[in-house]
Amino acid sequence: MNNPDPAASSDGGLRTxxxxxxxxxxxxxxxVAPLATDAYLPAFGQMADDLGVSASSVQLTMTTFLxxxxxxxxxxxxxxxxxxxxxxxxxxxxxxxxxxxxxALAPSLPFLLVARFFQGLGGAAGMVLGRAVISDRSxxxxxxxxxxxxxxxQGIAPVVAPxxxxxxxxxIGWRGILGVVAAFTGLLVLMVIFWVPESxxxxxxxxxxxxxxxxxxxxxxxxxxLM
Numbered sequence: 001m002n003n004p005d006p007a008a009s010s011d012g013g014l015r016t017x018x019x020x021x022x023x024x025x026x027x028x029x030x031x032v033a034p035l036a037t038d039a040y041l042p043a044f045g046q047m048a049d050d051l052g053v054s055a056s057s058v059q060l061t062m063t064t065f066l067x068x069x070x071x072x073x074x075x076x077x078x079x080x081x082x083x084x085x086x087x088x089x090x091x092x093x094x095x096x097x098x099x100x101x102x103x104a105l106a107p108s109l110p111f112l113l114v115a116r117f118f119q120g121l122g123g124a125a126g127m128v129l130g131r132a133v134i135s136d137r138s139x140x141x142x143x144x145x146x147x148x149x150x151x152x153x154q155g156i157a158p159v160v161a162p163x164x165x166x167x168x169x170x171x172i173g174w175r176g177i178l179g180v181v182a183a184f185t186g187l188l189v190l191m192v193i194f195w196v197p198e199s200x201x202x203x204x205x206x207x208x209x210x211x212x213x214x215x216x217x218x219x220x221x222x223x224x225x226l227m
Contacts, residue, residue: 029126038161043174072124092125100182136199
């Protein structure tokens with residue numbers, strides 16, 4: 001899965017131009033989590049009726065999704081420093097795809113809560129690592145322009161998603177909305193495979209951040225036991 005960019009220059013992999021296909025892939029990766037967060041909001045009432053639960057219980061699907069994103073953002077950056085950006089982007093997208101399919105087919109609320117957690121966990125990869133890929137490949141005005149495009153798409157997604165969801169819920173229902181999210185996530189997997197090369201050469205990788213994260217987790221666990 002490690003697919004280094006053959007066009008990278010000799011100055012540590014930095015480039016003066018940013019491929020349009022790569023930029024499109026990174027922008028889409030950054031947008032999938034906001035899309036999955038907001039597109040199904042208009043369907044909460046329908047979901048509650050279909051699953052036989054209260055509307056407040058359905059809101060827990062948002063909570064578990066956001067918890068998954070938070071935990072993913074906590075660890076995925078340091079893992080990518082050790083193993084590279086591309087593997088984490090690919091496996092994160094695959095996890096998000098599998099969880100999106102499970103969400104669309106969920107037979108019960110508990111099943112949906114778990115699926116949404118893993119959907120957020122996988123979706124966090126695109127939110128975090130898109131910026132890392134830009135930083136790996138470019139500096140200065142090139143990086144600023146690429147980052148502005150990604151951030152703009154990420155900012156537009158939460159605005160467009162509820163409007164799109166409001167239309168789709170009348171046409172295909174809440175499961176259809178989550179199915180659309182799954183289809184979009186499947187497209188992201190293909191984008192990563194074909195358009196996103198590895199941006200962090202092996203000589204620039206390190207596990208310092210991973211050690212710090214693991215040490216901090218152990219300290220928190222010990223403090224919890226003492227309390």
